[in-house]
Amino acid sequence: MKLIKILYLALLLFVSNATNAQDLMSELDSVPKEKQISSSAFKALQICNMQSTKLPAKGEFYFLVTHRFGDLKYGINNFFGLDNALTKIGGIYGATNWLSLGFSRHTYQKTYELAAKYKLANQQENGFPITIVGYNTMDINSELKTDLYPGLQFKNRLAFTTQLLISRKFNNSISGELAGIYVHKNLYDALLDQESIFLVGTAARCKLSKRLSANIEYAARLNLPEDVTSVYHNPLTVGLDIETGGHVFQLVFSNSQPMNDVAVFSNAGGDWSKGSLYFGFNIYRVF
């Protein structure tokens, strides 16, 4: 029910804007134009760390390699982070035009991540104003060992995110995204972490040239306990997309070194105000 309510609210917002902008009389007079699906709001499947509302077409397979280097604040000591990089490698398959399935393996906590992304609505020219996409991930932490954690059960290894992504392509160069995000961990640190976190995410893209675009994304955690100062920060990431035929290459600066959604949204350890940042890149190759 909550989901439907949020959907409905988002719709109302956009629709009321649209009606204000148009003269009702002229709407009556005009001949209905043919509705076409707008081209996707973001060029890549990801904005920086967050997911965009783009999905692979049916039958397309994306191969994905991403890196985040170590903390930049240590400078030459760890060669600006090159000494301890994290890697994620995986694939995303378009099962239908509106559903894609992903699988990846990540250095951080030796995580296996399963993902499903499904399109609920498309932005149309002269029609529906926004694109709505749902995204779910399930992480399996394969690093935990029963030697260290005698009480470990398989379900303790799992963590989840549920995300509702709403994007709008305002014109050829500017796109925006709004996201409702829920993170749930089956195992968490009682002193440093939380079982469940709700976030509101925002992201924007600005096209700079035919092959270049700049991206920014931020998510605010909504339910931090009042009596604890969180050791983590809200994730803030800026990036640059470079398109080269068949590849999308994304350079990013983020305050989260891990790249799986659960960790990005709940365990961003870096702090922009202290220069504690992680540089890295995402590479997508489509087959």
Place this chain on the structure above:
Amino acid sequence: MDLIFIEFFNKIVMKKVKIILMIMVGMVFFSCDSTTIQDIQPIVANPKYNSNIKPIMTAKCISCHSSNGQYPALTNYAEVVDAIENGTLQCRIQNSCGAIMPPSGKLPQSLIDMVNNWKLQGYVQ
């Protein structure tokens, strides 16, 4: 505009609701109960202030219980020992007297046991 709404809801309700429901049911099935790392760790046989007790106070208590904040302050060894010996720290965290501490929710049982054990063994620093 009404047309767009009807079109949109028809689309979702008719075609995709099954899969979305399946995913949601799956999530509920998997994510009903959470555990803390502290609860699946081995029991600390000989808890010490600096390595075991202080981290709990730092994470869960001192944002309020500091020298200018709520009574009692819990920022160092002497203050914590005093709060157990002469105060209500032990029964507050066990929820057996007054309002439970910390207010965000009861600590994992393993940490409560650790504090009790630390007292029994004579407050090792």
